[in-house]
Amino acid sequence: MAKDKTIYTCNACGGTSPKWLGKCPHCGEWNTLEETIAEPAGSGKNRFQALAKSSPVSTLADIEAADVERTPTGLDELDRVLGGGIVEGGVVLIGGDPGIGKSTLLLQAVDALSRQMKVLYVTGEESGAQVALRSRRLSLDGKQVRVQAEIQLERILATLETEQPAFCVIDSIQTLYSDQLSSAPGSVAQVRECAAHLTRTAKASGCTMVLVGHVTKEGALAGPRVLEHIVDTVLYFEGDTHSSFRLVRAIKNRFGAVNEIGVFAMTDKGLKGVTNPSAIFLSTHSEPVPGSCVLVTLEGTRPLLVEIQALVDSGGPSPRRLSVGLERDRLAMLLAVLHRHAGVACSDQDVFVNAVGGVRISEPAADLAVLLAIQSSLRGKALPRGFIAFGEVGLAGEVRPAPRGQERLKEAGKLGFSVAIVPKANAPKKPIEGLIIHAVERVEQAIELLRGL
Ligand code: TYD
Numbered sequence: 406m407a408k409d410k411t412i413y414t415c416n417a418c419g420g421t422s423p424k425w426l427g428k429c430p431h432c433g434e435w436n437t438l439e440e441t442i443a444e445p446a447g448s449g450k451n452r453f454q455a456l457a458k459s460s461p462v463s464t465l466a467d468i469e470a471a472d473v474e475r476t477p478t479g480l481d482e483l484d485r486v487l488g489g490g491i492v493e494g495g496v497v498l499i500g501g502d503p504g505i506g507k508s509t510l511l512l513q514a515v516d517a518l519s520r521q522m523k524v525l526y527v528t529g530e531e532s533g534a535q536v537a538l539r540s541r542r543l544s545l546d547g548k549q550v551r552v553q554a555e556i557q558l559e560r561i562l563a564t565l566e567t568e569q570p571a572f573c574v575i576d577s578i579q580t581l582y583s584d585q586l587s588s589a590p591g592s593v594a595q596v597r598e599c600a601a602h603l604t605r606t607a608k609a610s611g612c613t614m615v616l617v618g619h620v621t622k623e624g625a626l627a628g629p630r631v632l633e634h635i636v637d638t639v640l641y642f643e644g645d646t647h648s649s650f651r652l653v654r655a656i657k658n659r660f661g662a663v664n665e666i667g668v669f670a671m672t673d674k675g676l677k678g679v680t681n682p683s684a685i686f687l688s689t690h691s692e693p694v695p696g697s698c699v700l701v702t703l704e705g706t707r708p709l710l711v712e713i714q715a716l717v718d719s720g721g722p723s724p725r726r727l728s729v730g731l732e733r734d735r736l737a738m739l740l741a742v743l744h745r746h747a748g749v750a751c752s753d754q755d756v757f758v759n760a761v762g763g764v765r766i767s768e769p770a771a772d773l774a775v776l777l778a779i780q781s782s783l784r785g786k787a788l789p790r791g792f793i794a795f796g797e798v799g800l801a802g803e804v805r806p807a808p809r810g811q812e813r814l815k816e817a818g819k820l821g822f823s824v825a826i827v828p829k830a831n832a833p834k835k836p837i838e839g840l841i842i843h844a845v846e847r848v849e850q851a852i853e854l855l856r857g858l
C-alpha cells in the first residue's frame with residue numbers, strides 16, 4: 406500500500422509544516438509539531454460542496470430520536486458505570502494503571518457477551534496463549550470468544566471487516582501502530598490516528614468498541630488523555646493495586662450519567678462485583694486513633710464511607726503538604742481556612758492526608774472530614790467512636806451543605822455510626838435512629854464542638 410503523505414501540524418495554532426521543526430514557524434511555540442496524515446487530494450472547497458449536496462439539514466423536531474438500546478454485559482457493576490450496558494456503535498475507553506485489572510475485566514465481559522453476540526478480543530500486549538491461560542484461570546468458558554494477537558491497525562481493520570463482531574476489545578491502544586505514520590507505537594500521533602480509525606469503523610459498522618489505555622504515573626502524554634474527546638465513554642480504574650478493591654469510574658458518558666462508579670474485588674477467580682460497597686474503605690482500628698475521621702461521600706447513587714487519615718508532624722523550614730486521594734491545592738486552602746477562621750496553625754508542621762484504600766475523592770463535601778482529621782492529629786486526640794462528618798468548607802469559613810445529606814446520614818446510621826458533625830442545612834428534620842447529629846454553620850463551631858466531644 407502506498408504511504409499517505411504526512412505533514413506536521415502544530416497542536417497550539419494548527420499551522421502545518423512539511424518537515425519536523427522544534428519551533429512552530431507560525432506561532433513560535435516549541436515542541437508542538439506532531440506528525441499527521443495530510444488531507445488527500447480533492448479536499449478543501451470541493452469536498453464541502455460534495456458533502457452539502459449529499460446531506461440535507463433538518464430541524465431537531467423532525468429528527469426521530471429513539472432511545473439508545475443497551476445490552477447488559479452480564480457484569481452488574483460494569484453495567485452500572487456504563488449506564489445500563491453497551492450501546493451499538495459506542496466507543497468506550499478504559500484507562501488505568503498497569504496491572505490494575507483492565508484485561509481481566511474485559512476478558513470477563515467478552516466471555517459473558519459471547520453468549521449473545523459475536524465478540525472479538527484483539528490483544529497487542531499478550532500472546533493468544535497468555536490470554537487463553539488467563540481465561541482458564543478465570544474458569545471462563547471461552548468457546549465463542551475470538552482472539553486475535555495483532556498490533557497493526559490495517560490488519561485489525563481487515564479482521565473487523567471479515568469477522569463483523571458486535572463487540573470488540575482492543576487491548577491496548579498504545580501497542581497499535583498504523584503503517585501510514587512513521588512514528589513509534591504509543592506516540593501521540595499513532596494513538597490518536599489508530600483510535601480515530603477504530604472509532605470510525607465502530608460508527609460505520611455498529612460494533613461496540615472498547616479501547617484499553619494505560620495511564621502512567623506522570624499523567625502520560627501519549628496515554629488515554631488525548632483520546633477522551635474522540636470516544637463516547639471514558640472509564641477509569643482506581644484503587645490501590647495492593648488492596649483487593651477496584652473502582653471503575655465513568656468520567657464521560659454520552660449515553661448515561663457520569664460519576665457513577667462500579668466496585669469490584671480482585672479475587673483469584675478474577676474481578677467480582679461488590680454490590681454493597683459502603684463499608685469497604687474503612688480500616689479496622691480496635692480503638693479510635695488520632696488523625697482519623699470517617700467521611701460519608703456520595704459516589705453516583707451510592708453513599709460510601711471512607712476513612713480520611715491525617716498526620717501532622719513538626720516539619721522543617723519549608724513544611725510539606727502531601728495528599729493521597731485528595732487534591733493537594735484543596736488541602737492548602739483548608740489549612741489556610743483552619744488557621745484564619747479557627748485559629749489552628751499548622752504553618753510549621755508537615756501535613757499528610759490520605760483517603761484509605763486508594764479511592765480518589767473529588768467532591769468538596771470531604772472538606773470537613775479532612776479538617777477534623779487534621780485537628781485530631783494535631784491535638785493527638787482521637788475522635789469519638791462511631792464518628793462521621795461531611796460538608797464543604799468555604800474560604801469565608803462557612804460550612805456548606807453537601808448534596809443528598811439525608812441519604813449519607815441514613816447509610817452511616819445503618820452501619821452503626823453514632824455521632825456526626827454535618828452542615829446545618831443537612832441536619833435532618835426527623836432524628837435518625839442511633840445517630841446524634843451536631844449541625845454547624847462555621848468551621849470554628851465544628852472545631853469548638855470537637856473539643857467538647
Ligand atoms: P490485568 O488485568 O492483567 O491488568 P491490566 O490489564 O490492567 O494491566 O491484571 C493483572 C493483575 O490482576 C495481576 O497483578 C494479577 C491479578 N489477578 C488476580 O489477582 N486474579 C485473577 O484472577 C487474575 C486474572 C489476575
Ligand code: MG
Nearest residue numbers: 507508530576
Ligand atoms: Mg493488560
